Amino acid sequence: xxIMLSLAVMLALASMPHSWAxxxxxxxxxxxxxxxxxxxxxxxxxxxxxxxxxIKAPDAQKVQVSIGETYNMAKDSNGVWSVTTKPLExxxxxxWLVIDGVTVDDPASETFFGVGKMSSGIEVPSPGEDFYxxxxxxxxxxxxxxxxxxTANATRHCFVYTPPDYDKTRKKYPVLYLQHGMGEDVRxxxxxxxxxxxxxxxxxxxxxxxxxxxxxxxxxxxxGGGGRGGRGGRGDNRGGGTAPGGAPTNGxxxxxxxxxxxxxxxxxxTIADRDHRxxxxxxxxxxxxxxxxxxxxxxxxxxxxxxxxxxxxxxxTGYNGLLADPxxxxxxxxxxxxxxxxxxxxxxxxxxxxxxxxxxxxxxxHVYYESPNTAHEWQTWRRSLYQFAPLLFQK
Numbered sequence: 001x002x003i004m005l006s007l008a009v010m011l012a013l014a015s016m017p018h019s020w021a022x023x024x025x026x027x028x029x030x031x032x033x034x035x036x037x038x039x040x041x042x043x044x045x046x047x048x049x050x051x052x053x054x055i056k057a058p059d060a061q062k063v064q065v066s067i068g069e070t071y072n073m074a075k076d077s078n079g080v081w082s083v084t085t086k087p088l089e090x091x092x093x094x095x096w097l098v099i100d101g102v103t104v105d106d107p108a109s110e111t112f113f114g115v116g117k118m119s120s121g122i123e124v125p126s127p128g129e130d131f132y133x134x135x136x137x138x139x140x141x142x143x144x145x146x147x148x149x150x151t152a153n154a155t156r157h158c159f160v161y162t163p164p165d166y167d168k169t170r171k172k173y174p175v176l177y178l179q180h181g182m183g184e185d186v187r188x189x190x191x192x193x194x195x196x197x198x199x200x201x202x203x204x205x206x207x208x209x210x211x212x213x214x215x216x217x218x219x220x221x222x223x224g225g226g227g228r229g230g231r232g233g234r235g236d237n238r239g240g241g242t243a244p245g246g247a248p249t250n251g252x253x254x255x256x257x258x259x260x261x262x263x264x265x266x267x268x269x270t271i272a273d274r275d276h277r278x279x280x281x282x283x284x285x286x287x288x289x290x291x292x293x294x295x296x297x298x299x300x301x302x303x304x305x306x307x308x309x310x311x312x313x314x315x316x317t318g319y320n321g322l323l324a325d326p327x328x329x330x331x332x333x334x335x336x337x338x339x340x341x342x343x344x345x346x347x348x349x350x351x352x353x354x355x356x357x358x359x360x361x362x363x364x365x366h367v368y369y370e371s372p373n374t375a376h377e378w379q380t381w382r383r384s385l386y387q388f389a390p391l392l393f394q395k
Protein backbone atom coordinates (compact mmCIF):
# COMPACT_ATOMS: atom_id res chain seq x y z
CA UNK A 1 0.00 0.00 0.00
CA UNK A 2 1.39 3.39 -0.99
CA ILE A 3 0.89 6.21 1.52
CA MET A 4 1.77 9.81 0.68
CA LEU A 5 3.34 11.69 3.60
CA SER A 6 0.92 14.32 4.80
CA LEU A 7 -0.97 14.50 8.13
CA ALA A 8 -2.80 17.21 10.09
CA VAL A 9 -3.63 17.69 13.73
CA MET A 10 -5.71 20.47 15.29
CA LEU A 11 -6.74 20.83 18.89
CA ALA A 12 -9.44 22.83 20.74
CA LEU A 13 -11.34 23.23 24.01
CA ALA A 14 -14.83 23.62 22.54
CA SER A 15 -16.91 21.19 20.53
CA MET A 16 -16.48 21.38 16.76
CA PRO A 17 -18.91 23.64 14.84
CA HIS A 18 -21.08 21.70 12.37
CA SER A 19 -19.96 23.87 9.41
CA TRP A 20 -16.30 23.15 10.10
CA ALA A 21 -17.05 19.43 10.44
CA UNK A 22 -18.40 19.51 6.87
CA UNK A 23 -15.50 21.42 5.28
CA UNK A 24 -12.78 19.88 7.49
CA UNK A 25 -10.78 23.08 7.12
CA UNK A 26 -8.82 24.30 10.11
CA UNK A 27 -9.79 27.64 11.67
CA UNK A 28 -7.83 30.72 10.73
CA UNK A 29 -5.93 30.72 14.03
CA UNK A 30 -4.65 27.16 13.65
CA UNK A 31 -0.86 26.84 13.69
CA UNK A 32 1.58 24.00 13.04
CA UNK A 33 2.34 22.03 16.19
CA UNK A 34 5.75 22.67 17.73
CA UNK A 35 6.29 18.90 17.65
CA UNK A 36 6.10 18.74 13.83
CA UNK A 37 9.03 17.76 11.67
CA UNK A 38 10.67 20.90 10.29
CA UNK A 39 8.74 22.38 7.39
CA UNK A 40 5.52 20.42 7.98
CA UNK A 41 2.33 22.45 8.30
CA UNK A 42 0.48 19.62 9.97
CA UNK A 43 -0.36 18.69 12.64
CA UNK A 44 -1.95 22.08 13.43
CA UNK A 45 -3.27 23.40 16.72
CA UNK A 46 -5.90 26.09 17.12
CA UNK A 47 -6.64 28.37 20.05
CA UNK A 48 -9.33 26.02 21.34
CA UNK A 49 -7.09 22.93 21.42
CA UNK A 50 -8.91 20.61 18.97
CA UNK A 51 -6.97 18.29 16.69
CA UNK A 52 -7.50 17.50 13.03
CA UNK A 53 -5.52 14.60 11.60
CA UNK A 54 -5.05 14.30 7.86
CA ILE A 55 -3.17 11.82 5.69
CA LYS A 56 -3.33 10.97 2.01
CA ALA A 57 -3.89 7.25 1.51
CA PRO A 58 -6.17 6.81 -1.52
CA ASP A 59 -6.02 3.00 -1.56
CA ALA A 60 -6.76 2.55 2.16
CA GLN A 61 -10.12 1.16 3.24
CA LYS A 62 -10.09 2.38 6.83
CA VAL A 63 -7.90 4.94 8.62
CA GLN A 64 -7.99 5.86 12.30
CA VAL A 65 -6.09 8.03 14.74
CA SER A 66 -5.38 6.88 18.29
CA ILE A 67 -4.71 9.72 20.74
CA GLY A 68 -6.01 8.64 24.11
CA GLU A 69 -9.06 7.32 22.29
CA THR A 70 -9.51 6.13 18.72
CA TYR A 71 -11.11 8.32 16.04
CA ASN A 72 -12.32 7.11 12.64
CA MET A 73 -11.15 9.29 9.76
CA ALA A 74 -13.22 10.20 6.67
CA LYS A 75 -11.85 10.16 3.11
CA ASP A 76 -12.50 12.91 0.55
CA SER A 77 -12.54 12.65 -3.26
CA ASN A 78 -8.76 13.19 -3.39
CA GLY A 79 -8.01 10.23 -1.13
CA VAL A 80 -7.21 12.45 1.88
CA TRP A 81 -8.38 11.11 5.21
CA SER A 82 -9.10 13.51 8.07
CA VAL A 83 -10.81 13.77 11.43
CA THR A 84 -11.18 16.32 14.19
CA THR A 85 -10.81 15.24 17.80
CA LYS A 86 -12.71 16.48 20.77
CA PRO A 87 -10.82 18.95 23.00
CA LEU A 88 -7.55 17.50 24.25
CA GLU A 89 -5.76 18.12 27.51
CA UNK A 90 -2.91 20.61 27.57
CA UNK A 91 0.59 19.21 27.37
CA UNK A 92 2.22 16.32 25.58
CA UNK A 93 0.40 13.37 23.97
CA UNK A 94 1.57 10.25 22.17
CA UNK A 95 -0.49 9.21 19.16
CA TRP A 96 -0.38 6.97 16.09
CA LEU A 97 -2.31 6.11 12.93
CA VAL A 98 -4.02 2.81 12.19
CA ILE A 99 -4.27 2.19 8.44
CA ASP A 100 -6.23 -0.92 7.47
CA GLY A 101 -5.35 -2.42 10.83
CA VAL A 102 -1.64 -1.56 10.69
CA THR A 103 -0.30 0.84 13.35
CA VAL A 104 2.11 3.41 11.91
CA ASP A 105 3.67 6.67 13.07
CA ASP A 106 2.72 10.02 11.58
CA PRO A 107 5.42 10.91 9.03
CA ALA A 108 4.84 14.62 9.64
CA SER A 109 5.49 14.43 13.39
CA GLU A 110 8.57 13.92 15.49
CA THR A 111 8.66 10.54 17.23
CA PHE A 112 9.33 9.91 20.91
CA PHE A 113 10.21 6.82 22.92
CA GLY A 114 7.62 6.64 25.63
CA VAL A 115 5.11 3.82 25.22
CA GLY A 116 7.63 1.03 25.03
CA LYS A 117 8.30 2.03 21.41
CA MET A 118 8.80 5.02 19.17
CA SER A 119 5.51 6.87 18.64
CA SER A 120 4.31 10.15 17.21
CA GLY A 121 3.84 12.93 19.71
CA ILE A 122 2.09 16.27 19.79
CA GLU A 123 2.44 19.22 22.13
CA VAL A 124 -0.78 21.03 23.08
CA PRO A 125 0.08 24.55 24.27
CA SER A 126 -1.14 25.47 27.73
CA PRO A 127 -2.24 29.15 27.76
CA GLY A 128 -0.12 31.22 30.12
CA GLU A 129 2.12 28.28 31.04
CA ASP A 130 5.59 28.65 29.54
CA PHE A 131 7.99 27.54 32.27
CA TYR A 132 9.06 24.56 30.11
CA UNK A 133 9.57 26.54 26.88
CA UNK A 134 12.93 27.59 25.45
CA UNK A 135 13.43 31.28 26.30
CA UNK A 136 16.07 33.93 25.71
CA UNK A 137 18.14 32.90 28.73
CA UNK A 138 21.52 31.15 29.11
CA UNK A 139 21.11 27.48 28.30
CA UNK A 140 22.67 24.40 29.81
CA UNK A 141 23.70 21.38 27.82
CA UNK A 142 22.33 17.83 27.71
CA UNK A 143 25.24 15.47 27.06
CA UNK A 144 25.14 11.77 26.25
CA UNK A 145 27.79 9.93 28.26
CA UNK A 146 28.85 6.36 27.50
CA UNK A 147 30.50 4.26 30.21
CA UNK A 148 31.11 0.65 31.18
CA UNK A 149 29.22 -0.85 34.10
CA UNK A 150 31.08 -3.59 35.95
CA THR A 151 27.88 -4.51 37.77
CA ALA A 152 25.99 -5.11 34.53
CA ASN A 153 29.11 -6.18 32.60
CA ALA A 154 27.86 -3.99 29.79
CA THR A 155 28.30 -0.62 28.14
CA ARG A 156 25.66 1.85 29.24
CA HIS A 157 24.85 5.46 28.48
CA CYS A 158 23.15 8.20 30.40
CA PHE A 159 22.10 11.77 29.66
CA VAL A 160 23.71 14.49 31.76
CA TYR A 161 22.48 18.08 32.02
CA THR A 162 25.16 20.62 32.90
CA PRO A 163 24.06 24.14 33.92
CA PRO A 164 24.72 27.19 31.71
CA ASP A 165 27.93 28.26 33.46
CA TYR A 166 29.46 24.79 33.76
CA ASP A 167 32.17 25.29 31.11
CA LYS A 168 32.90 28.86 32.18
CA THR A 169 33.93 28.13 35.77
CA ARG A 170 35.83 25.55 37.78
CA LYS A 171 33.34 25.34 40.62
CA LYS A 172 31.64 22.14 41.71
CA TYR A 173 27.92 21.43 41.58
CA PRO A 174 25.29 19.39 43.41
CA VAL A 175 23.68 16.53 41.48
CA LEU A 176 20.09 15.41 40.91
CA TYR A 177 19.54 11.85 39.68
CA LEU A 178 16.26 12.05 37.77
CA GLN A 179 14.49 8.87 36.66
CA HIS A 180 11.97 8.18 33.90
CA GLY A 181 8.84 6.05 34.13
CA MET A 182 7.66 2.77 32.71
CA GLY A 183 7.79 2.52 28.94
CA GLU A 184 10.31 5.38 28.76
CA ASP A 185 14.09 5.63 28.74
CA VAL A 186 16.94 8.09 29.28
CA ARG A 187 15.51 10.43 26.62
CA UNK A 188 12.19 11.03 28.34
CA UNK A 189 13.04 13.86 30.72
CA UNK A 190 14.97 15.92 28.18
CA UNK A 191 12.55 15.44 25.25
CA UNK A 192 9.00 14.91 26.47
CA UNK A 193 9.76 16.43 29.88
CA UNK A 194 11.80 19.44 28.70
CA UNK A 195 13.73 19.33 31.95
CA UNK A 196 16.64 21.29 30.50
CA UNK A 197 14.41 24.27 29.67
CA UNK A 198 12.73 24.04 33.08
CA UNK A 199 16.13 24.17 34.80
CA UNK A 200 17.47 26.86 32.43
CA UNK A 201 14.51 29.12 33.19
CA UNK A 202 14.59 28.54 36.95
CA UNK A 203 18.34 29.13 37.17
CA UNK A 204 18.13 32.28 35.04
CA UNK A 205 15.41 33.63 37.34
CA UNK A 206 17.48 32.86 40.43
CA UNK A 207 14.83 30.42 41.64
CA UNK A 208 16.96 27.27 41.56
CA UNK A 209 20.58 26.48 42.33
CA UNK A 210 22.71 25.54 39.31
CA UNK A 211 22.96 21.76 39.37
CA UNK A 212 23.97 18.75 37.32
CA UNK A 213 21.11 16.41 36.41
CA UNK A 214 21.78 12.75 35.55
CA UNK A 215 19.20 10.69 33.67
CA UNK A 216 19.90 6.95 33.53
CA UNK A 217 17.98 3.93 32.21
CA UNK A 218 15.94 2.48 35.05
CA UNK A 219 15.46 -0.87 33.33
CA UNK A 220 11.70 -0.38 32.82
CA UNK A 221 11.64 1.00 29.28
CA UNK A 222 10.00 -2.06 27.70
CA UNK A 223 7.12 -2.41 30.13
CA GLY A 224 3.52 -1.16 30.08
CA GLY A 225 1.19 0.99 32.12
CA GLY A 226 0.38 4.64 32.65
CA GLY A 227 -2.15 7.18 31.44
CA ARG A 228 -2.46 10.26 29.26
CA GLY A 229 0.92 11.17 27.84
CA GLY A 230 2.52 8.54 30.03
CA ARG A 231 1.16 5.26 28.74
CA GLY A 232 3.72 2.50 28.70
CA GLY A 233 4.06 -0.39 26.31
CA ARG A 234 3.90 -4.02 27.36
CA GLY A 235 6.95 -6.13 27.93
CA ASP A 236 8.87 -8.18 30.44
CA ASN A 237 11.33 -7.65 33.22
CA ARG A 238 14.28 -9.00 31.24
CA GLY A 239 15.43 -10.98 34.24
CA GLY A 240 15.46 -8.09 36.69
CA GLY A 241 14.40 -8.16 40.31
CA THR A 242 11.63 -6.17 41.93
CA ALA A 243 11.42 -3.26 44.29
CA PRO A 244 9.05 -3.15 47.29
CA GLY A 245 5.52 -3.28 45.90
CA GLY A 246 6.60 -5.17 42.80
CA ALA A 247 8.43 -2.46 40.84
CA PRO A 248 10.88 -3.95 38.32
CA THR A 249 14.51 -3.06 38.87
CA ASN A 250 16.55 -4.96 36.25
CA GLY A 251 19.52 -4.50 38.59
CA UNK A 252 19.31 -0.74 38.23
CA UNK A 253 19.67 0.21 41.94
CA UNK A 254 22.95 -1.68 42.14
CA UNK A 255 24.19 -0.16 38.88
CA UNK A 256 23.32 3.36 40.03
CA UNK A 257 25.10 3.05 43.36
CA UNK A 258 28.13 0.99 42.31
CA UNK A 259 28.77 2.39 38.83
CA UNK A 260 26.80 5.49 37.81
CA UNK A 261 27.39 7.70 40.84
CA UNK A 262 31.15 6.98 41.05
CA UNK A 263 31.45 7.55 37.30
CA UNK A 264 29.63 10.90 37.49
CA UNK A 265 31.69 12.03 40.50
CA UNK A 266 34.95 11.16 38.73
CA UNK A 267 33.94 12.65 35.37
CA UNK A 268 32.06 15.83 36.30
CA UNK A 269 32.80 18.53 38.86
CA THR A 270 30.39 17.39 41.57
CA ILE A 271 30.11 18.01 45.28
CA ALA A 272 30.32 14.33 46.10
CA ASP A 273 28.43 13.97 49.36
CA ARG A 274 24.86 13.14 50.39
CA ASP A 275 24.03 16.74 51.33
CA HIS A 276 24.57 17.71 47.70
CA ARG A 277 22.96 14.69 46.05
CA UNK A 278 19.26 14.27 45.24
CA UNK A 279 17.17 11.54 43.64
CA UNK A 280 13.72 11.79 42.08
CA UNK A 281 11.57 9.96 39.56
CA UNK A 282 8.21 9.90 37.86
CA UNK A 283 5.66 7.09 38.00
CA UNK A 284 7.52 3.79 38.39
CA UNK A 285 10.71 5.84 38.59
CA UNK A 286 9.16 7.37 41.71
CA UNK A 287 8.71 3.92 43.20
CA UNK A 288 12.34 3.17 42.34
CA UNK A 289 13.29 6.44 44.04
CA UNK A 290 11.72 5.25 47.29
CA UNK A 291 13.44 1.87 46.96
CA UNK A 292 16.89 3.31 46.22
CA UNK A 293 16.81 6.16 48.74
CA UNK A 294 15.66 3.94 51.61
CA UNK A 295 18.47 1.46 50.98
CA UNK A 296 21.06 4.21 50.45
CA UNK A 297 20.23 7.02 52.81
CA UNK A 298 23.96 7.64 53.17
CA UNK A 299 23.99 8.73 49.51
CA UNK A 300 20.91 11.01 49.22
CA UNK A 301 19.50 13.80 51.39
CA UNK A 302 16.92 15.12 48.90
CA UNK A 303 14.11 12.85 47.66
CA UNK A 304 11.25 13.39 45.22
CA UNK A 305 8.56 11.02 43.94
CA UNK A 306 6.16 12.19 41.23
CA UNK A 307 3.03 10.03 40.76
CA UNK A 308 4.61 6.93 42.26
CA UNK A 309 2.08 4.11 41.72
CA UNK A 310 3.07 1.99 44.75
CA UNK A 311 5.96 1.06 47.03
CA UNK A 312 5.41 3.90 49.52
CA UNK A 313 7.66 3.70 52.60
CA UNK A 314 6.06 2.19 55.69
CA UNK A 315 5.58 4.77 58.42
CA UNK A 316 6.87 2.39 61.09
CA THR A 317 9.88 0.94 59.32
CA GLY A 318 10.56 3.23 56.35
CA TYR A 319 13.98 4.82 55.97
CA ASN A 320 15.52 2.53 58.56
CA GLY A 321 12.80 3.42 61.05
CA LEU A 322 13.34 7.17 60.74
CA LEU A 323 9.77 7.80 59.59
CA ALA A 324 8.63 6.70 63.04
CA ASP A 325 10.76 9.49 64.51
CA PRO A 326 9.86 12.74 62.69
CA UNK A 327 12.61 14.79 64.34
CA UNK A 328 15.30 12.27 63.46
CA UNK A 329 13.93 12.01 59.93
CA UNK A 330 14.05 15.80 59.47
CA UNK A 331 17.71 15.83 60.54
CA UNK A 332 18.64 13.16 58.00
CA UNK A 333 16.37 13.98 55.04
CA UNK A 334 16.49 17.60 53.95
CA UNK A 335 13.52 17.21 51.59
CA UNK A 336 10.86 14.57 50.96
CA UNK A 337 8.71 15.75 48.05
CA UNK A 338 5.54 13.90 47.02
CA UNK A 339 3.35 14.88 44.06
CA UNK A 340 0.58 13.73 41.77
CA UNK A 341 -1.97 15.11 39.33
CA UNK A 342 -5.37 15.98 40.77
CA UNK A 343 -7.04 13.71 38.19
CA UNK A 344 -5.06 10.74 39.55
CA UNK A 345 -7.21 10.74 42.68
CA UNK A 346 -9.40 7.97 41.26
CA UNK A 347 -6.59 5.94 39.70
CA UNK A 348 -3.55 4.02 40.92
CA UNK A 349 -1.86 7.38 41.57
CA UNK A 350 -4.21 8.15 44.45
CA UNK A 351 -1.75 6.52 46.86
CA UNK A 352 0.39 9.65 46.73
CA UNK A 353 -2.32 11.71 48.40
CA UNK A 354 -2.92 8.97 50.93
CA UNK A 355 0.81 8.81 51.70
CA UNK A 356 0.93 12.59 52.09
CA UNK A 357 -2.02 12.54 54.49
CA UNK A 358 -0.38 9.79 56.55
CA UNK A 359 2.89 11.72 56.71
CA UNK A 360 1.05 14.86 57.74
CA UNK A 361 -0.85 13.05 60.48
CA UNK A 362 2.38 11.50 61.75
CA UNK A 363 4.11 14.89 61.81
CA UNK A 364 6.75 13.92 59.25
CA UNK A 365 8.14 17.00 57.50
CA HIS A 366 7.62 16.86 53.73
CA VAL A 367 6.35 18.88 50.77
CA TYR A 368 3.25 17.83 48.86
CA TYR A 369 2.24 19.16 45.46
CA GLU A 370 -0.87 18.34 43.43
CA SER A 371 -0.92 19.47 39.81
CA PRO A 372 -4.36 20.91 38.99
CA ASN A 373 -6.46 19.19 36.31
CA THR A 374 -3.78 16.75 35.13
CA ALA A 375 -3.51 12.98 35.33
CA HIS A 376 -0.69 10.43 34.95
CA GLU A 377 1.05 12.42 32.23
CA TRP A 378 3.99 14.64 31.35
CA GLN A 379 2.24 17.88 32.29
CA THR A 380 1.98 16.59 35.87
CA TRP A 381 5.67 15.66 35.92
CA ARG A 382 6.88 18.88 34.29
CA ARG A 383 5.00 20.86 36.92
CA SER A 384 6.33 18.59 39.66
CA LEU A 385 9.92 19.21 38.60
CA TYR A 386 9.21 22.94 38.41
CA GLN A 387 8.04 22.85 42.05
CA PHE A 388 10.74 20.42 43.23
CA ALA A 389 13.91 21.91 41.70
CA PRO A 390 13.79 25.29 43.53
CA LEU A 391 13.71 23.46 46.87
CA LEU A 392 16.92 21.53 46.22
CA PHE A 393 20.26 22.33 47.85
CA GLN A 394 18.92 25.40 49.63
CA LYS A 395 20.10 24.43 53.11
